[in-house]
Amino acid sequence: MRETGNAHPRPYHHGDLSRALVDAGRRILEQEGAAALSLRAVAREAGVSPAAPYHHFKDKTELLEAVAHEGWEALGEAIAEARRTAVTPGDALSDIGIAYLRFARENPALYRLMYDTTRDRTAMPQTAHEDESGYANVQQALVEAGANPDQQELALATIALWCAAHGLAEMANFKEFAELKTAMGGEEPFLRAILRHYGVFHGHTTH
Amino acid sequence: MRETGNAHPRPYHHGDLSRALVDAGRRILEQEGAAALSLRAVAREAGVSPAAPYHHFKDKTELLEAVAHEGWEALGEAIAEARRTAVTPGDALSDIGIAYLRFARENPALYRLMYDTTRDRTAMPQTAHEDESGYANVQQALVEAGANPDQQELALATIALWCAAHGLAEMANFKEFAELKTAMGGEEPFLRAILRHYGVFHGHTTH
DNA sequence: CACTCATCTGAACGGTGTCAACATGATCTT
DNA sequence: AAGATCATGTTGACACCGTTCAGATGAGTG
Numbered sequence: 001m002r003e004t005g006n007a008h009p010r011p012y013h014h015g016d017l018s019r020a021l022v023d024a025g026r027r028i029l030e031q032e033g034a035a036a037l038s039l040r041a042v043a044r045e046a047g048v049s050p051a052a053p054y055h056h057f058k059d060k061t062e063l064l065e066a067v068a069h070e071g072w073e074a075l076g077e078a079i080a081e082a083r084r085t086a087v088t089p090g091d092a093l094s095d096i097g098i099a100y101l102r103f104a105r106e107n108p109a110l111y112r113l114m115y116d117t118t119r120d121r122t123a124m125p126q127t128a129h130e131d132e133s134g135y136a137n138v139q140q141a142l143v144e145a146g147a148n149p150d151q152q153e154l155a156l157a158t159i160a161l162w163c164a165a166h167g168l169a170e171m172a173n174f175k176e177f178a179e180l181k182t183a184m185g186g187e188e189p190f191l192r193a194i195l196r197h198y199g200v201f202h203g204h205t206t207h
Numbered sequence: 208m209r210e211t212g213n214a215h216p217r218p219y220h221h222g223d224l225s226r227a228l229v230d231a232g233r234r235i236l237e238q239e240g241a242a243a244l245s246l247r248a249v250a251r252e253a254g255v256s257p258a259a260p261y262h263h264f265k266d267k268t269e270l271l272e273a274v275a276h277e278g279w280e281a282l283g284e285a286i287a288e289a290r291r292t293a294v295t296p297g298d299a300l301s302d303i304g305i306a307y308l309r310f311a312r313e314n315p316a317l318y319r320l321m322y323d324t325t326r327d328r329t330a331m332p333q334t335a336h337e338d339e340s341g342y343a344n345v346q347q348a349l350v351e352a353g354a355n356p357d358q359q360e361l362a363l364a365t366i367a368l369w370c371a372a373h374g375l376a377e378m379a380n381f382k383e384f385a386e387l388k389t390a391m392g393g394e395e396p397f398l399r400a401i402l403r404h405y406g407v408f409h410g411h412t413t414h
Numbered sequence: 415c416a417c418t419c420a421t422c423t424g425a426a427c428g429g430t431g432t433c434a435a436c437a438t439g440a441t442c443t444t
Numbered sequence: 445a446a447g448a449t450c451a452t453g454t455t456g457a458c459a460c461c462g463t464t465c466a467g468a469t470g471a472g473t474g
Contacts, residue, residue: 014453039431049454051433056452060431112326115377119319123382155387159378160371160404167374170322171366175330180362197367198405224421245461256423258464263421267462 018056018066020046025067029109037113039063061117068117071110072125072134078103079134089144096141097165097195098188100134104169111169138162164198225263225273227253232274236316244320246270268324275324278317279332279341285310286341296351303348304372304402305395307341311376318376345369371405 014020024045029037039060040050057063082099086092104111118125130136139158143149147157171177172191181190231252236244246267247257264270289306293299311318325332337343346365350356354364378384379398388397 017452038429040429050431051455052453054432118381119377122380152387152390156400157404159384160375160401163374163378163401164367164371164405165374166378167370167372168367170326171370171373173329174325177366180359183359193363194367194370197364198371246463247461257462258424259422261463 014046014048014052017046017048017052021053021056021063022066022070025063026070026110029067029113030107034109034113037064061120064113065117067110068114069125071107071114074107075100075103075111075114076132076134076137079137080132083137083141086141089141092141093138093145093161094192094195096138097161098191100165101169101172101191105172115166135162161198164195168194224253224255224259228260228263228270229273229277232270233277233317236274236320237314241316241320244271244316268327271320272324274317275321276332278314278321281314282307282310282318282321283339283341283344286344287339290344290348296348299348300345300352300368301399301402303345304368305398307372308376308379308398312379322373342369368405371402375401 021042024042025037028041028045039053042063043050043053046052053063057066078099079096082095083092086095114125124135135158138161139154142154142157142161147154168191172187177190181187184190184193228249231249232244235248235252246260249270250257250260253259260270264273285306286303289302290299293302321332331342342365345368346361349361349364349368354361375398379394384397388394391397391400
């Protein structure tokens with residue numbers, strides 16, 4: 001029942017197949033899109049038979065969840081770094097927002113998969129409840145930016161921000177916004193302007 | 208090249224098959240979930256061979272777009288009614304938000320399909336640019352609530368609101384929020400509290 | 415009536431997720 | 445060292461999927 005195993009134990013026949021499968025899944029997802037992400041394609045890419053993955057994941061769903069999990073970790077790191085490198089605590093929130101949106105824009109298929117799988121389970125990703133997670137970082141940044149520290153109010157503010165960022169991430173590249181974007185001098189000003197509408201962002205230092 | 212045809216012209220063999228197909232698709236979507244929504248299942252449900260739909264839709268995608276289109280119309284009506292029945296212009300915005308969220312909660316599979324198809328086309332639904340659309344209603348409600356009437360600023364505010372509502376709609380039933388919801392006395396107070404965080408909502412009249 | 419042509423059917427193709435039966439070989443026990 | 449164990453991988457099959465194509469059907473038009 002042990003999970004995946006440690007780093008390089010070079011196990012039985014293939015050599016950490018589960019890892020190879022997840023990597024293959026991620027590559028297919030980024031390069032060929034979600035439509036091409038079939039169990040068989042992943043097995044093909046990893047050089048094994050179509051049935052081999054079933055010794056590591058009970059389902060196609062479970063494989064996809066593993067891929068999504070890596071996505072959540074990467075997103076969490078992007079957020080943590082944005083907070084770490086922010087000039088002032090006041091900048092941190094909008095910098096986090098921009099980092100979040102950049103991640104979604106640079107990994108669109110992965111980002112979408114992440115929310116598809118979490119929605120199917122009607123639960124936040126596991127990482128979202130750990131200390132190093134994106135959620136915790138947003139919450140702390142809120143506190144440092146002077147938000148109401150009451151626990152319930154703080155939870156509401158964090159959720160509100162997260163939802164807004166997610167919605168924006170999914171809609172930001174509608175064609176209809178192109179005109180508005182150029183009128184505002186690019187995509188980042190457009191995004192920052194919308195973030196500012198949520199009332200919690202003050203950031204003006206941009207790059 | 209004419210679209211679907213009018214109400215009851217009782218055409219060739221089946222009798223407005225395209226309509227029957229869209230209805231079947233919607234029923235399958237609501238009752239059996241998105242995973243069961245196959246072209247063949249829709250044809251089966253409509254009592255027709257698997258190849259028949261191809262005389263009305265060039266693709267499975269095109270069928271799904273037709274289903275999604277009905278969803279956008281229904282959502283637009285829900286928003287229009289919420290605005291119409293709001294007690295004061297100040298209530299309209301939060302009432303619209305609640306109506307939006309209720310629609311998403313009551314038709315989760317349809318709501319998801321709606322955004323899947325629109326995201327694939329990287330374009331807002333057609334309805335979103337018509338006068339009777341949800342977008343226009345939100346924009347007008349914003350004006351009546353005293354928002355900045357500058358056109359660019361107004362567009363930004365509308366987009367910001369729409370994105371926030373969408374993000375909230377997709378995340379609102381994460382298990383992790385259950386505790387917070389009951390602590391606040393139900394789901395609607397929870398939703399209204401989050402909407403209030405977006406700074407544009409004042410509503411307190413609830414039902 | 416004969417003709418046309420949109421509409422529907424039947425059968426087929428390659429692709430998919432999944433499973434059961436079998437092969438393989440690393441590790442553990444003796 | 446030999447043999448047993450058992451996780452791992454393969455082969456082949458099943459049902460279902462989206463899609464296409466040749467042919468049947470039958471409503472409307474001349």
